[in-house]
Amino acid sequence: MTSVLPRTKVSDVLFSCCQLLDISVKWTIQYDSPPKYPHYDPGTSRQLLCDQCPPGSYVKQHCTATSPTQCAPCPDQYYAEEWNSNDECQYCSAVCKELQYVKQECTSTQNRVCECVEGRYLELEFCLKHTECPPGFGVAQPGTPESDAVCKKCPEGFFSNETSSKAACLKHTNCSALGFKIALKGNAVRDNVCQENTDTTPQKCGIDVTLCEEALFRFAVPTQLTPNWLNILADSLPGTKVSTENIERIKQRHSSQEQTFQLLKLWKQQNKEQDMVKKIIQDIDLCENSVLKHIGHPNLTFEHLNTLMASLPGKKVGKEDIERTMKLCQPTEQVLKLLNLWRIKNGDQDTIKGLMYGLKHLKTYHFPKRTIQSLKKVIKFLHRFTMYRLYQKLFLEMIGNQVKSVKVRCV
Structure with missing residues (x-):
């Protein structure tokens, strides 16, 4: 007498097969031959070289002398980034930390990626504010979610009159190029103050x-x-x-x-x-x-x-x-x-x-x-x-x- 699987189980099996087939096709295109791993076969008492499973899957059944490795797709909220011989996939990170947002959601081949919100960077598990450069200093290297902003003193001919984590030093206004003369020379915290040339106006x-x-x-x-x-x-x-x-x-x-x-x-x-x-x-x-x-x-x-x-x-x-x-x-x-x-x-x-x-x-x-x-x-x-x-x-x-x-x- 032949047993019949319930329709829901049949659907789950088909879905898993399709996932595994999709993973296998993608990685077969990139690799002529899958990486190997050694496995001791208790049936023959021999050490075999089994095919590893591609990213997005794990080893459901090790190879034998007569059958290849059997791979299964990672379940929901689990992932495998590399070819592997693991018996299970890794669990995706639960949630992002405070002041972080989800940049990339968890997939079968990638863990959830969290990133600090705009204006902050990750330092020892905390999202810290980017350094604000004081007047007289400008941003030489803008901050990123992974690194702090780098401040540098404004060189001769440049200025910054604000406290900012984004603004670079600005070049002093060239008064003569605009037909004006300098009424007050600028410095590191102040621009040149231009004035109309009173000899010609x-x-x-x-x-x-x-x-x-x-x-x-x-x-x-x-x-x-x-x-x-x-x-x-x-x-x-x-x-x-x-x-x-x-x-x-x-x-x-x-x-x-x-x-x-x-x-x-x-x-x-x-x-x-x-x-x-x-x-x-x-x-x-x-x-x-x-x-x-x-x-x-x-x-x-x-x-x-x-x-x-x-x-x-x-x-x-x-x-x-x-x-x-x-x-x-x-x-x-x-x-x-x-x-x-x-x-x-x-x-x-x-x-x-x-x-x-x-x-x-x-x-x-x-x-x-x-x-x-x-x-x-x-x-x-x-x-x-x-x-x-x-x-x-x-x-x-x-x-x-x-x-x-x-x-x-x-x-």
């Missing part, structure tokens, strides 16, 4: 972005900034490109809108000999002469300037800044410099809109009417539609098709 008190430049550059600021917008804009501008190093430095130091202004300012300086840029510089000069004509009154006192700054919304320009401005700047430049300081203090605020807000409140402070009228004329001039259309057309022609899909806005 009309702005002698450090106005980095003028009202006219802001009006022009604002056309290149999209309504919604994407993380890579600055790089897209830099790549799209013609002529000499702003270096990646300077782009990263701008991102670290300035707010989102200010980043665009600073990028375009550097690009304008680097390409001032190009015909199209010369045209833009000429238009900006004409604009600034008109603004100076309206706003350059030399008869404002400290109290007047302090009142004007107090009327603007947001963060205030302090009295010390006003006193310093009166010492460094010509009387005709003082209002423009203070408006520039207000814009920097208030990140993404529009200077013209801030000035419009302030003018509504100046009447209550007995502010000179002549100056109020002059400021209103400046606002009206900068809001002239024909001027904006010209600026927008010039910039969009330069930027080209690469960024036309990004919405730009008018002030």
